[in-house]
Amino acid sequence: MTELLKIENLKVNFRTFEGVTNVLNLESLSVAKGESFGLVGESGAGKTTLAYTILKLLPIPPAFVESGVINFEGENLLKKSEGEMQKIRGKKVSMIFQDPMSTLNPVFTTGQQITRVLQHNQGLHKAQAKKRAVELMNLVKLPDPENILSKYPHELSGGQRQRIIIALAFSCGAQFLIADEPTRNLDVTIQAGVLQLIAELIRETNVTVLFIGNNLELVSLICDRVGILHRGQLVELGSIKEVAKHPAHPYTLTLLRAIPKEKREKIDLTQIALKAEERLAEKGCRYAGRCLKKEKICLEEEPALKHIGGTHYIACHL
Amino acid sequence: MPSARVERKPKMLKFILKRLALGVLVILGVVIVTFIMTRVVPSNPAAQWVGPRATPEQIQAAKRELGLDQPLYIQLGIYIKNLFTGNLGKSLKTHQPVIEELKNYLPATIELVLLSTVIAALIGLPLGVISAKKKDRWLDHFSRFFSVGAVSLPTFWVGLFLQLIFYRWLGVLPLGGELSTNIKLFYQVPHVTGFLLLDSLITGNMVIFKDALLHFILPGITVALYPIGLVARMTRSALLEILGEDYIRAARSYGLPESTVLWSYALKNSLGPTITVLTLSIGYTLTNTFLIEAIFSWPGIGSYIATSILSLDYPAIMGVTIFAALAYVVLNLIADIIIALDPRVRL
Numbered sequence: 001m002t003e004l005l006k007i008e009n010l011k012v013n014f015r016t017f018e019g020v021t022n023v024l025n026l027e028s029l030s031v032a033k034g035e036s037f038g039l040v041g042e043s044g045a046g047k048t049t050l051a052y053t054i055l056k057l058l059p060i061p062p063a064f065v066e067s068g069v070i071n072f073e074g075e076n077l078l079k080k081s082e083g084e085m086q087k088i089r090g091k092k093v094s095m096i097f098q099d100p101m102s103t104l105n106p107v108f109t110t111g112q113q114i115t116r117v118l119q120h121n122q123g124l125h126k127a128q129a130k131k132r133a134v135e136l137m138n139l140v141k142l143p144d145p146e147n148i149l150s151k152y153p154h155e156l157s158g159g160q161r162q163r164i165i166i167a168l169a170f171s172c173g174a175q176f177l178i179a180d181e182p183t184r185n186l187d188v189t190i191q192a193g194v195l196q197l198i199a200e201l202i203r204e205t206n207v208t209v210l211f212i213g214n215n216l217e218l219v220s221l222i223c224d225r226v227g228i229l230h231r232g233q234l235v236e237l238g239s240i241k242e243v244a245k246h247p248a249h250p251y252t253l254t255l256l257r258a259i260p261k262e263k264r265e266k267i268d269l270t271q272i273a274l275k276a277e278e279r280l281a282e283k284g285c286r287y288a289g290r291c292l293k294k295e296k297i298c299l300e301e302e303p304a305l306k307h308i309g310g311t312h313y314i315a316c317h318l
Numbered sequence: 319m320p321s322a323r324v325e326r327k328p329k330m331l332k333f334i335l336k337r338l339a340l341g342v343l344v345i346l347g348v349v350i351v352t353f354i355m356t357r358v359v360p361s362n363p364a365a366q367w368v369g370p371r372a373t374p375e376q377i378q379a380a381k382r383e384l385g386l387d388q389p390l391y392i393q394l395g396i397y398i399k400n401l402f403t404g405n406l407g408k409s410l411k412t413h414q415p416v417i418e419e420l421k422n423y424l425p426a427t428i429e430l431v432l433l434s435t436v437i438a439a440l441i442g443l444p445l446g447v448i449s450a451k452k453k454d455r456w457l458d459h460f461s462r463f464f465s466v467g468a469v470s471l472p473t474f475w476v477g478l479f480l481q482l483i484f485y486r487w488l489g490v491l492p493l494g495g496e497l498s499t500n501i502k503l504f505y506q507v508p509h510v511t512g513f514l515l516l517d518s519l520i521t522g523n524m525v526i527f528k529d530a531l532l533h534f535i536l537p538g539i540t541v542a543l544y545p546i547g548l549v550a551r552m553t554r555s556a557l558l559e560i561l562g563e564d565y566i567r568a569a570r571s572y573g574l575p576e577s578t579v580l581w582s583y584a585l586k587n588s589l590g591p592t593i594t595v596l597t598l599s600i601g602y603t604l605t606n607t608f609l610i611e612a613i614f615s616w617p618g619i620g621s622y623i624a625t626s627i628l629s630l631d632y633p634a635i636m637g638v639t640i641f642a643a644l645a646y647v648v649l650n651l652i653a654d655i656i657i658a659l660d661p662r663v664r665l
């Protein structure tokens with residue numbers, strides 16, 4: 001298996017009024033060619049920050065990359081200039097964004113936005129780009145393409161917009177796709193359809209995927225392997241089967257139980273909700289403060305990822 | 319599903335008609351208020367009409383001739399009735415129809431105002447964009463310093479200062495007027511639209527065009543300064559907000575070049591508010607121009623209104639006031655239409 005994306009020792013911080021907060025601290029994470037890797041974590045874990053860091057779209061300031069390497073096809077993206085990144089964005093690495101309501105430009109029609117990207121990335125002429133845009137609308141199963149392409153984003157529903165954003169992500173043959181909670185801000189009734197569309201397109205195009213989600217069940221529909229992100233750190237890593245069937249990290253356990261299902265006993269959601277004022281401890285496990293099983297060592301030493309069998313890893317002392 | 323834009327046209331027309339009706343009411347109000355104000359000030363229009371050496375009988379006759387013996391509300395009624403036929407009465411001083419005099423003086427003012435506004439947009443927009451792009455760098459500081467100065471310096475001071483530098487010290491630009499005296503003497507000044515720069519250009523009269531352009535520079539800059547600062551500041555603040563939007567980050571994620579992102583994706587979003595403010599500022603610029611014209615001896619409506627006010631020539635004062643009110647109403651209408659053109663705005 002060849003690695004398409006390999007992240008090492010990545011530290012991303014935000015400088016705020018209260019000082020510097022570490023938002024991402026990834027020792028090592030790699031995604032193999034053709035693989036669908038899922039990243040799961042609660043709100044504020046740093047999932048979107050990771051996506052932006054890969055594409056070098058972080059708002060700097062307040063964000064800054066303290067250290068690390070992000071190798072894509074063997075080249076460190078963090079060392080690339082803005083001009084070089086422009087050749088990678090959209091063409092090699094593309095992204096589906098979290099919020100379809102704010103991702104499209106409100107003063108251009110969807111058609112203008114798609115053809116602009118096609119013209120620039122693929123050197124198509126206007127007529128060719130328009131034709132290709134219609135094909136893309138068919139690809140994402142939007143009926144009456146010409147009509148949709150002549151509309152402004154505010155004239156379309158959230159589901160329609162997200163399909164257009166998906167079309168944009170698949171428009172220029174990128175080999176690596178970052179999907180940042182693509183169904184999170186959609187109506188429950190249309191989530192399944194959009195998710196199915198993404199799954200189909202991934203299968204058809206053989207694209208390598210970093211799929212971000214906030215629950216394991218959703219991610220398991222798309223992904224082969226999954227990483228659990230907690231406050232910027234990977235706490236568990238393994239195949240979907242390993243992590244879903246045999247969750248080993250205390251955080252993963254609560255996360256799994258957080259999926260609302262009648263069968264599962266209701267647990268106290270406040271227990272896993274991050275409090276804003278909760279600061280990172282100087283040392284020790286970042287989960288210790290909320291961990292029900294914590295021991296003395298948890299407060300003193302930061303646990304590293306350790307192998308617990310198969311492809312399964314956890315970062316926990318216990 | 320019917321397209322939202324098909325229904326938009328009749329709605330737009332209704333919207334414009336409604337605004338127009340409102341505008342007519344506004345102008346009517348202005349007419350009534352100005353008429354009463356110019357007439358309650360103690361003055362003797364009839365005596366002015368016949369001149370300083372007239373006998374009491376002549377003044378009485380003039381009073382009857384001008385309808386000044388009627389009650390004020392009847393006079394107002396007659397004035398409004400005449401207004402609808404484009405008759406603004408005759409100037410008490412020159413005995414010329416006010417409408418004709420306006421036609422004489424207005425083009426120079428309109429040319430000065432419109433050209434300066436275009437210049438303001440052409441300079442202010444890029445200044446604002448660069449300022450936003452280079453936020454907190456020296457270019458931004460310079461541009462902000464310039465814009466704040468431009469909107470806060472008194473215009474007459476700027477005008478005098480420019481004259482001091484470019485006429486007195488450097489001697490490269492004329493002091494005032496629209497054309498040099500010798501050009502006026504030796505050349506036939508073209509008269510097509512009344513806009514001197516335009517007329518000399520379309521008749522291919524380059525000597526006059528060049529001279530007119532040199533005369534335009536100082537008053538033009540003086541008039542443009544305020545809207546330049548306004549546009550630059552509006553564009554900067556609008557862009558700063560827009561550059562943080564998700565759709566800008568998304569545009570970058572598609573690999574679009576920064577120039578497209580900035581000058582097309584971001585700028586188009588900021589254009590609505592900026593153009594609206596610029597349009598509305600023309601009204602302010604117009605009244606500001608009256609003063610600047612005086613400094614630069616610009617043969618526009620500014621000098622006309624100044625002499626009219628000093629001699630309490632009420633038909634002339636009314637005429638200029640109605641023109642100014644009309645300009646405000648039209649500019650407001652244009653601004654409303656620009657806002658309504660934004661597809662997101664519900665009519």
Ligand SMILES: Nc1ncnc2c1ncn2[C@@H]1O[C@H](COP(=O)(O)OP(=O)(O)OP(=O)(O)O)[C@@H](O)[C@H]1O
Nearest residue numbers: 014016023042043044045046047048049050059062
């Ligand atoms: N512009 C910013 N300024 C300061 N802090 C920020 C900024 N953007 C993000 N952060 C911080 O970074 C952390 C990670 O944010 P991020 O958006 O990556 O979370 P996420 O996992 O994507 O969450 P969500 O599920 O809500 O999208 C958050 O705790 C947030 O406080």
Ligand SMILES: [Mg+2]
Nearest residue numbers: 047048049098
């Ligand atoms: Mg997020």
